[in-house]
Amino acid sequence: MTEYVETPRGRFGVEFSGDHSGPTLMFVAGLGDDMSSWSTVLDAFADYHCVVYDNRGIGTSPITEGPYRIEQLADDAHAIHRSLDLGPVVAIGSSMGGAICQEWALKHPDDLNGLVLTNTWSEQQVFGDVIFEHWQTLAAKGLATELIDSLLLFCLSAPFLQAHPEAVQEFRRMPVPDLQGFHAAAQACREHETMSRLSGIHQPTLVVGGTYDILTRPELSQRLARQLPNATxxxxxxAHxxxxxxxxxxxxxxxxxxxKQFPGGGNTTK
Structure with missing residues (x-):
């Protein structure tokens, strides 16, 4: 059930699951994804205290005028964390969410005792910039159908679609994100860069890449992991x-x- 948390930065939609006595995991979604994007994986962490929320610009959270910056979205995460009076958490971020987690760790390191950065990046790149710019153009023109199809082609791999052709229509039936918020958040993605500052992230970090990911390509995951002082x-x-x-x-x-980080799992108090 969605609850709302009031912060100095606005009112954000949040959901909780798992064991509230366990270590806390705070999940940060990617561009165009609301907190429901985590629904297929949360069951594996039932002995952890899981917190998911909607980023600014989507779902149940504020849809404010853009453009956004990743640092701004990281400040939102910090504000939610503080308003919920959480101790140190493991931040788990996917794609843009992984970018947010990097800035969160750099700006508010005491909030976090670990990071999981999945299908994400830390450096500006021409290829990615053109993709985000194209998606912004589609959003600005209100071309939701075309935007969804473009996202589909960059998010799912050819082998997966060949084996699961029904996934095409399933993807197309997904709710369209708020186009204003999407456009604003895509600009944040275009400007994200932490590569030169990653040495300042000292928390244990797991970097997960997709071998078929053509958006955040394997080499981006590899370079991210190499620059982090304590990464696996x-x-x-x-794919993505x-x-x-x-x-x-x-x-x-x-x-x-x-x-490995919390050997007791849900038996370890926060």
């Missing part, structure tokens, strides 16, 4: 929308890493 890199055979293609392998990789 794992690759999963999937890893939770659709390989939810169970992703859960296994993340769960194994978490269990």
């Amino acid at each position: 890199l794992e690759m999963v055979d999937a 929308m890893i939770f659709a293609e390989a939810a169970e392998p992703w859960q296994q990789v993340v769960r194994a890493w978490l269990d």
Whole structure:
């Protein structure tokens, strides 16, 4: 059930699951995704206290005038964390959510005792900039159908679609994100860069990449992991929308890493 948390930065929609006595995991979604994007993987973390929320610009959270910046979205995460009076959490971010988690760790390091950065990046790149610009153009013109199809082609792999042709229509039936908020958040993605500052992130970090990901390509995950002082890199055979293609392998990789950080799982108090 969605609850609302009041912060100095606005009113954000939040949901809770798992064991509230366990270590806290705070999930940060990607561009165009609301908190429901985590629904296929949360069951693996039932002995953790799981917190999911909608980023600014989508779902139940404020849809304010853009453009946004990743630093602004990281400040939102910090404000939610503070308003909920959470202790140190493991931040788990996908795509843009992973970018937000990087800035969150740099700006508010005491909030976090670990990070999971999945299908994300840390450097500006021409290829990615053109993609985000194209998506902004479609959003600005109100071309929701064309935007969804473009997202589909960059989020799901050819082998997965060949094996699961029904996934095309399932993807097309997904709710269209607020186009104003999407446009504003896409600008934040275009400007994201932390590569030169990653040495300042000292928390244990798991970087997960997709071998078929053409948006945040494997080499971006590899370079991200190399620059982080305390990182582990794992690759999963999937494209960018890893939770659709390989939810169970992703859960296994993340769960194994978490269990090393918190050997007691849900028996470990926050």
